[in-house]
Amino acid sequence: MVIVFNLTSGGIGVTPMIAMAHELHKNGADFELHYSCSKKADAGFLEDFDAFPWMDKVSFYFSDQNTRADLDQVLSAYQQGSHVYACGPDRYMTSVMEAAERAGFTDDERHVEYFNVPEVPDYVNHPFTLKLARTGRELEVPAEKSATDVLAENGIPIDIKCSDGICGVCKCGLVSGEVEHRDFVLSKKQREEAVILCQSRAAEAGGVVEVDL
Numbered sequence: 149m150v151i152v153f154n155l156t157s158g159g160i161g162v163t164p165m166i167a168m169a170h171e172l173h174k175n176g177a178d179f180e181l182h183y184s185c186s187k188k189a190d191a192g193f194l195e196d197f198d199a200f201p202w203m204d205k206v207s208f209y210f211s212d213q214n215t216r217a218d219l220d221q222v223l224s225a226y227q228q229g230s231h232v233y234a235c236g237p238d239r240y241m242t243s244v245m246e247a248a249e250r251a252g253f254t255d256d257e258r259h260v261e262y263f264n265v266p267e268v269p270d271y272v273n274h275p276f277t278l279k280l281a282r283t284g285r286e287l288e289v290p291a292e293k294s295a296t297d298v299l300a301e302n303g304i305p306i307d308i309k310c311s312d313g314i315c316g317v318c319k320c321g322l323v324s325g326e327v328e329h330r331d332f333v334l335s336k337k338q339r340e341e342a343v344i345l346c347q348s349r350a351a352e353a354g355g356v357v358e359v360d361l
């Protein structure tokens with residue numbers, strides 16, 4: 149069972165969830181899509197849903213029609229191995245993730261999909277060393293550059309898409325080192341073994357982060 153949430157105030161937020169639902173349907177996966185919006189008139193792509201072959205898996209909730217989603221109730225169908233994905237404004241995604249945690253979804257079974265960059269803390273960049281585990285090579289990452297910048301300059305280009313720590317494309321295996329994880333994609337557990345190279349840095353100035361490259 150995969151539960152896909154789309155909590156949006158309308159517009160672009162629903163787009164990734166529709167794409168995900170198409171893919172799940174194609175693969176014969178068991179899923180539900182829960183689409184919430186404060187005003188029905190603002191809900192994006194509503195007219196398209198009728199044509200989707202997985203329309204029977206969709207539930208709509210509109211606050212202005214008094215059909216707000218009861219997250220605890222929706223997520224109470226949790227079974228081990230289920231996953232929940234949410235896309236929408238930060239506070240909605242937080243509510244879904246909190247309800248999912250209460251329902252029993254583990255850290256690795258809760259996922260958020262950002263369509264804009266969330267507010268970030270006032271991080272201070274320090275220089276650090278990026279060690280490449282496969283060759284033992286060490287690259288110095290200055291305060292004003294990212295690990296992906298330095299890798300590209302040294303002929304080791306890493307695929308990047310958002311450069312904001314929200315898409316996960318630049319994820320790399322973490323071998324050792326204390327990391328200040330600045331991404332919005334990895335779970336706590338994933339952070340033990342992976343790092344998002346476009347944003348994350350050594351936790352301390354002059355620290356060494358060894359990656360699986």
Ligand code: FES
Nearest residue numbers: 309311313316346
């Ligand atoms: S490029 Fe998107 S998270 Fe790094």
